[in-house]
Amino acid sequence: MTARVVLHLPAYMNARLAAGKPLLYSRIRDSVLARGGAVDLVEGFNGAGYREDGNLHIVENGHHQRVGVLNAATAYFEGFFHVDPVGIQAASRIGALPYDPTTVDGEAAQTYHANLQQRFAVPRLSRYKQPKTLSNLPQGALAVFLQGPAPQRNGQAYCSFETMVEAVCAGAGGRDVLVKPHPLKPELGAEIIAAVRAKGYRLTQTDANVHDILAVCSATVSINSATALEGFLHRKPAVLFGRSDFHAVVETVQDTAAFGAALARVLTNPPDYARALYWYFGQHCLDIQADNFDARLLAIFAEAGFDANRLGLT
Known part of the structure; x- marks a missing residue:
């Protein structure tokens, strides 16, 4: 079964998405749809009731470590984002990476x-x-x-x-x-x-x-x-x-x-x-202005177990 990308956003963000904001989620939506994938919008996220369903769930301001779930939020600088399987900001997986x-x-x-x-x-x-x-x-x-x-x-x-x-x-x-x-x-x-x-x-x-x-x-x-x-x-x-x-x-x-x-x-x-x-922003965050934004995004999806083939992307 082809997996779908499910965006879990607060109601006000869902309402603004039609106008192309917030930028991260409009870019995710547009990138997936342009490649033939499917995107669903859901208000909020019930972590306690979540059951793996074969889809890729992206949760605004999330803090969940679940199979098939990525947490997303602004990464300190405007236009930079975490899309992370561990958490956001202070709780992101970057904190566990070695820095040399x-x-x-x-x-x-x-x-x-x-x-x-x-x-x-x-x-x-x-x-x-x-x-x-x-x-x-x-x-x-x-x-x-x-x-x-x-x-x-x-x-x-x-x-x-x-x-x-x-x-x-x-x-x-x-x-x-x-x-x-x-x-x-x-x-x-x-x-x-x-x-x-x-x-x-x-x-x-x-x-x-x-x-x-x-x-x-x-x-x-x-x-x-x-x-x-x-x-x-x-x-x-x-x-x-x-x-x-x-x-x-x-x-x-x-x-x-x-x-x-x-x-x-x-x-x-x-x-x-x-x-x-x-090291922090250029190698481990998503930059909305970067030419390689889509490639970096798809690499994050693939690392989470949702490569282009699983998502039905061309």
Whole structure:
């Protein structure tokens, strides 16, 4: 029996698909249909009730390890995606892959890094809407990026946001500390900052464009924010206080008392930013703008056991 591709999306995404958005799923649909395959749209996904049925199921924002199921979501940068049999973002299979920068083509990595800079850093674009006004910020500061409740909810954080900010302030070594609330959770960010200030710590709250902050900071700090990787576009190292799937190219702190030492290490021995980004995004994520998007997508399907023949693709 020829297998079908089943897209499991929230209702609002299904409604937008007719207009060609969201981009990942419209591209998957169009790629499969253009090759003679079949695509079904289903609202949501019942993981507990799932039974293997011979079809390939792709689940938006999924976290399922099931035969015939791939999980999909944005991979930190706009236009990049995980389509993954293990999970998404911090839970993706990339986190279990070995990383050896000496095996990554340095020339290709430099070209790739320059292209990403032109795509995101030069126009000051990030995944969430950012101010267009240029901000005047202190050089060499530590940049702390807050997130929403997801890292704690998903068991990815090694401490609370408040404890993280306190640790950074205590271990800043005289550097200014800039703290940016998440654009979608400004109230939560303001509460965290107020609580830290109430304990006597000195910091500066900022809503500046992410790229303005990254341009002047000495390092980024977060639980596992995309800004850690965006910082690589500006050649700024990262310290995380949570689990991630890019831990191989950052310093990760599980004990807040270890922050100072972790910061010293990453400032003294920063990663090869170009190789790290090329390895992560260029070799292990799907890029909606890449010429080989369809080929990479079909390779992921085949690796999951659904090659062109099984899907009836020409």
